[in-house]
Amino acid sequence: MYEVLVLISSAGSQRAEQLWRLQRSLVLTDPPCYHTPSKHRALHRIKHLFIRGYEAGYRVSRAVAKGLESIPPKLPLDTWILKMGENILQDLPANILSSVLKIESVNLERNSIKSIHPQAFAGAQRLMLLNLQGNRMSKLPVKGFKDLLNLRFLMLGQNQIASLKPNMFIGMRNLSELDMPLNALTALPPNTFKPLIALKVLDLSLNRIQSISPKAFVGLDELLFLNLDNNKLKNIQDGTFGSLIGLEMLVLDNNLLSTLTADTLQGLSNLQELYVRKNEIESLPADVFRHTPKLTHVGLSGNRLHAVDGNMLANMQGLKEVFLHDNPWKCDCSINSLVHYIAQTRANHSPLQRLRCTSPEEFRDRPIHQLKSDELPCRA
Known part of the structure; x- marks a missing residue:
């Protein structure tokens, strides 16, 4: 089915502008959350607020159909929002939006899209949100998004995208959030995201990333949140995050990392939250957080730390x-x-009851917070 939304009031546009201003200033008030990084959740809330607020003040004219194989060729000229999720589109040919120059939001999620023509979005310079998640794409067209000068949100999750190239995101100088979870990425090459100079959120979780070029994140000076949860990372080269001078939250949970050093975190002078849970880290050097003086939240649970x-x-x-x-x-x-x-300490190191000794045998399963320093043995 699809829905075409046509503007009949300026209220929606004004609301959208307010939400964009909120999103760009990143006024995030969520309380910290152990399971879900709070700022990431807040950013997504802003996105959904934008979508809902953006539609406020619009009259919806619906043409409902099932099993659509292509985008209707004669959309109303004043179409601002197009919803065609859960159909059976397989390809996006050239100039699919050329007749609706005012289009600002397109939702094509959960179709069967396998390929996108490099000129598919030609002329869509007002487009702000593009949702392509839940399709069957294995690759993206080089320079295929170059006309999307005002795009803020690009959702590519739950596809089969296996590789990225440096020119893939050229022209997207206003993109704020790029979501690519649940794809098949195995590596991040140099300068992959360099054109995305305004990017605030990058979600690469639930891929198969094994290697990251030290120059993969060049150009992302404005990035605030990077999610690499649930990948296959065994090591990260020193300085890989060095260009992320504004990063506030880094999630490396559920990987295969065996070490974490100060050089790994070099350049992250504004980092506030670091999550490296469920990896294979056995020890931490005393200066590991030397380059991250603003850290407020650190997650190291589920590793192999002895001390x-x-x-x-x-x-x-x-x-x-x-x-x-x-x-x-x-x-x-x-x-x-x-x-x-x-x-x-006054810091919250919860849950204390799960912070227990494994060895030696006489201390097995003792809660660490109940121990006293003078009872701990020193053995060769």
Whole structure:
């Protein structure tokens, strides 16, 4: 089915402008959330607020059909929003929007789209939102989005996209959010996202990424949120995040990382939240957070840590939450400083009942916050 929305009032346009201003200033008021990074959720809320607010003040004229194989050739000239989700479109030919120059939102989710002509979106310079998630695309056309000068949101999740090329996103100088979860990416080559100079949110979760070029994120000076959750990363080259000078949240959960060093985090001077849960990290150097002085939330649960320097955590004056549970803690004198830190800190290191000793045998399953430093053995 599809819906065509035609503007009959300026109220929707004014509301949209207010929401764009909100989105660009990133006024995020969500409380921290352990399971879902709060700012990412807030950004998506702003996007959905935009969609709902954008449609306020519009009269909806619907032409309902099922099983559409192509976009109707004679859309009303004043069409601003096009909804054709859950049909059976397989290809997007050239100039599909050339007759509706005022179009600003297109939803083609959950079709069967396999290919996009490089000129499919030619002339759609007012388009702000393009939703292509849940299709069957294995590749994107080079320079296929070059006319989308005002696009803010591009949703490409739940496809089969296997590779990215540097010219793929050329022309998209106003894109604010790029969603590409649940694809088949295995690598991020150099300069992949360089044209996206206004990008705030990049979601690459649930792919198969094994390698990232140290220059993959060049140009993303404005990026605030990067999600690499659920990939296949075993290591990240030093300086890979160096160009992300504005990044505030980095999610590396559910990968295969065995190490995390200060050089890995080099350049992230504005980072506030770092999540590296459920990896294979066995130890952390004492200076690991040397380049991230603004950290407030750190997630390290579900790794292979035996000990952590509590003094390192104590020196992070802005730290509000640190998650250390579900690690195989070795409760000997090597964690003296950690025991002292947990006893003294005001930071939330929940859930304390899951922060337990694994060894030695006499301390197995003891909650660490109940230990005292003078009872911990020192053994060769």
